[in-house]
Structures are given as C-alpha cells and as structure tokens.
Amino acid sequence: MRKRIAVGLCALTAGFVSLFGTMAPAVAQKEKADKTADKAAGPPKFLYGHDLRVRPGGETDWVKANKIGYEVFEVQDEAVPAIVAISEAGAISVIRKGPIDEKKTCDWLTAHDMSVRKAGEANFSSKTKKFGVELFRDNGAKHLLYVCETASIAFAPIPAALVKDKGPKWHHALEPKVRAPDQTGFDSAKRVGLEVFKDENTGGLVYITDIGAIAAAAAPAAHPDPNKIAPPKTEYGLVLKVRGAREPDFTEKTKRVGVEVFSDANADNQLLYLTEAGYVAVAPKPASFKADAKGVTWKGAMALAARKGGVKGFDGATKYGIEVFEDNRTGHLIFISETGSIAVLPVAK
Incomplete structure (x- = not known):
C-alpha cells in the first residue's frame, strides 16, 4: 500500500491573514420562495452508497482506519439540477446532475496528511492538528472525492493528467471571521483557521478548516x-x-446559520462560503454581482438519510435536513445542512 503523503512542518512560518473591519449586517434570507420551488417533485433518488476507509492524520496502517458511510442521491426537482453526496456526519458536497456510470464503485487513489493551524496559531509546530484525507475516484459520479477523517467530503473534477504519487503543497492560509446570526459587527465574531493546499496529483486546491472541513477548487x-x-x-x-429532518415548517425556533462570503485574491478571487460551524465551500466569482440583488431565494428542501460505516440497512440511519437557496447576487445554488455543512453548485455557464 502506498504510504500516506504528508505535508511537512518544514520552515514554513507564513502566518494567517486575519480579517477585521466592519460591514453591513448579515442579510437575512427572503421569506418569499421562488414559485418554481412549489411545484411537486419527488424525493431525491438514492443512487448508491459506500463504506470509505479513512486513516487518522499521521497513520499509515489501514488497521487503524475508520469506516465512513457515504451516500449519493439525485435531486428530482428541475429547479435544483444536482447530485448530492452526504456522509454519516451530515457533511455534504454537490455536483451538477449528469449521467451516472453503471460502475458505481469508489476506487482509492492516494492519501494526504494536512496540518491545520487553529485561529491565532501563527506557525506550524509538532502540536499543530494533522488531519488524514483520503482521495478516491467515484466512478458512479465520474468525479474525484476527498474524504477527511472528520467525515467531511468534497467532489473535484478528474484531470486528464491525474497522478497518484505526489503530495500536497502548502499554498496559503487565511483567518477569516464569521458572525453568528445576531451579530452585526466583526469585533467579537468567531475566527476560523483555514489552510489551502495544492494537490500535486490533481493540480487543484484543497481548502481545509481547523475543524477538518474540506472543499476543492481550481x-x-x-x-x-x-x-x-x-x-x-x-x-x-x-x-x-x-430545518431539521423532522421539522416540516419554518418557525421562530428554526435554526439560523451565519454564512460569510469572501473573495480570495490568492486563488483568482474565487468565492468562499464559510459557515459559523467552520464548514467551507468554494465557487467562481462572477465578473459582477447582479445589480440591486441581495439575499437569497429559497428553492427547495430535502431530508437525506446517511448510514454509519459498516451498516447495511437504512432503518437506523440518521436523517439530515438540507435547504437549498439561490444566491441572488451570483445565481449559485447554496445547499446547507442542519449540521452547518455547506456546498455550492455554480450557476450553469
């Protein structure tokens, strides 16, 4: 078995870039839903599931790997043309709907150790948290799949020049602040440690936060x-x-999640969607935001069941509520789980 490829602590001392300052209060979602979302659509179609083995950071022995349950569904609503993957922890990733290959296997390719500094941790050290991340080829979805030991998941396109014997290279780090729903300013907002690596096997970037939440990007x-x-x-x-999986309507008690949207000049100004729970998604930034557009429009919702690794039936599977919104500024579709996990489906070109 190929050894795990680690990112060395080396002499890298580039610190986090902190975000401070002020801006207008977070924009609450529109109560009015898109009328197209009211059209009857069947529940998401279950496509397949896998037990994926992921080793903790620093471990090379598969005996110590944990089995993580991973399910894949196809949304049936025409307004939400997506394939949604969900892990046993309620972490999600999405890709645009397309043909599913008959070969629904998931092949292991390689593995990485990714060291992630907490907010305020200036330099890498022997005490820096190291997350294990395995890379698979999901043949059914025709995409690569990163799976972190935390059960966070991220789809990525399959490059023509894919290799399997290289390690990740540190790219940059950020330390953005994310406000809770009732916070208007950033002074006491939560800081999130965020590292970005370039996967030399794929040529793409992997964003990973200090809770072990991952996202892939160009x-x-x-x-x-x-x-x-x-x-x-x-x-x-x-x-x-x-809403939770068993919460039929929006009420005053419905959970609210704060989300900040940043552009990252170190990566072609791609947009980062970061939740207060520490999950991240990445999407292209349009040439300009839609004029006078603000907030989001609700597009639909679903409750998806995810089995724990090693469990065959769905009888005891945990169900997670997921809402779908259109970002009115960009046209991107935002998927957000009750766990705070977030995924973004870019608007079709």
Missing part, C-alpha cells in the same frame, strides 16, 4: 508569494434558516 496559474498573502475580501453575509 488552482490559479501562479503560486502566491508566501510573504505577500492577500487577506480575504468580505463581499457580504447571509443568515440562512435550516
């Missing part, structure tokens, strides 16, 4: 100067209501 043509890392630019904030 890499810029040039590597940023580690001494000139640009801070994340605050674009806007959102407050999204997310």
Whole structure:
C-alpha cells in the first residue's frame, strides 16, 4: 500500500491573514420562495452508497482506519439540477446532475496528511492538528472525492493528467471571521483557521478548516508569494434558516446559520462560503454581482438519510435536513445542512 503523503512542518512560518473591519449586517434570507420551488417533485433518488476507509492524520496502517458511510442521491426537482453526496456526519458536497456510470464503485487513489493551524496559531509546530484525507475516484459520479477523517467530503473534477504519487503543497492560509446570526459587527465574531493546499496529483486546491472541513477548487496559474498573502475580501453575509429532518415548517425556533462570503485574491478571487460551524465551500466569482440583488431565494428542501460505516440497512440511519437557496447576487445554488455543512453548485455557464 502506498504510504500516506504528508505535508511537512518544514520552515514554513507564513502566518494567517486575519480579517477585521466592519460591514453591513448579515442579510437575512427572503421569506418569499421562488414559485418554481412549489411545484411537486419527488424525493431525491438514492443512487448508491459506500463504506470509505479513512486513516487518522499521521497513520499509515489501514488497521487503524475508520469506516465512513457515504451516500449519493439525485435531486428530482428541475429547479435544483444536482447530485448530492452526504456522509454519516451530515457533511455534504454537490455536483451538477449528469449521467451516472453503471460502475458505481469508489476506487482509492492516494492519501494526504494536512496540518491545520487553529485561529491565532501563527506557525506550524509538532502540536499543530494533522488531519488524514483520503482521495478516491467515484466512478458512479465520474468525479474525484476527498474524504477527511472528520467525515467531511468534497467532489473535484478528474484531470486528464491525474497522478497518484505526489503530495500536497502548502499554498496559503487565511483567518477569516464569521458572525453568528445576531451579530452585526466583526469585533467579537468567531475566527476560523483555514489552510489551502495544492494537490500535486490533481493540480487543484484543497481548502481545509481547523475543524477538518474540506472543499476543492481550481488552482490559479501562479503560486502566491508566501510573504505577500492577500487577506480575504468580505463581499457580504447571509443568515440562512435550516430545518431539521423532522421539522416540516419554518418557525421562530428554526435554526439560523451565519454564512460569510469572501473573495480570495490568492486563488483568482474565487468565492468562499464559510459557515459559523467552520464548514467551507468554494465557487467562481462572477465578473459582477447582479445589480440591486441581495439575499437569497429559497428553492427547495430535502431530508437525506446517511448510514454509519459498516451498516447495511437504512432503518437506523440518521436523517439530515438540507435547504437549498439561490444566491441572488451570483445565481449559485447554496445547499446547507442542519449540521452547518455547506456546498455550492455554480450557476450553469
């Protein structure tokens, strides 16, 4: 078995880039839903599931790997053309709906150790948290799949020049702040440690937060100067209501999740959607935001069941509530789980 490829602690001392300052209060979601979301649509179609073995950070022995349950569903609503993957922990990832290959296997490719500093931790050290991340090829979805030991998951496109024997290279780090729903300013907002690596096997970027939440994104043509890392630019904030799997209606007691949207100048100004729970999603930034557009429009909801690793039937599977919104500024679809996990489906080109 190929050894786990680690990111060395080396002499890398580039610190986090912190986000401070003020902006307008987070924008609450529109209560009015898109009329197209009211059209009857069947529940998401279950496609397949897998037990995926993931080793903790620093471990090379598969005996110590944990089995993580992973399910894949196809949304039946025409307004939400997506394939949704969900892990046993309620972490989600999405891709645009397309043909599913008959070969629904998931092949292991390689593994990484990714060291992630907490907010305020300036340098990498032997005490820095190390997360194990395995890379698979999901043949059914025709995408690569990153799976962290925390059960966070992220789809990524399959490059033509895919290799399996290289390690991740540190790209940059950020330390953005995320406000809770009732916070209007950033002074006491939660800080999140965020590392970004370039996977030399795929050529793409992997964003990973200090809770072990991951997202995949395209890499810029040039590597940023580690001494000139640009801070994340605050674009806007959102407050999204997310119902539990057994919560039929929005009420005053419905959970609200704070989401900040930043652009990352170190990665072609891609947009980062970061939740107060520490989950992250990445999507392209449009040339301009839609004029006078603010907030989100509700597009639909679903409750998806996810089995724990090693469990065959769905009888005892945990169900997670997921809401879908259109980001009115960009047209992207935002999927958010009751766990705070977030995924974004970019608007079709």
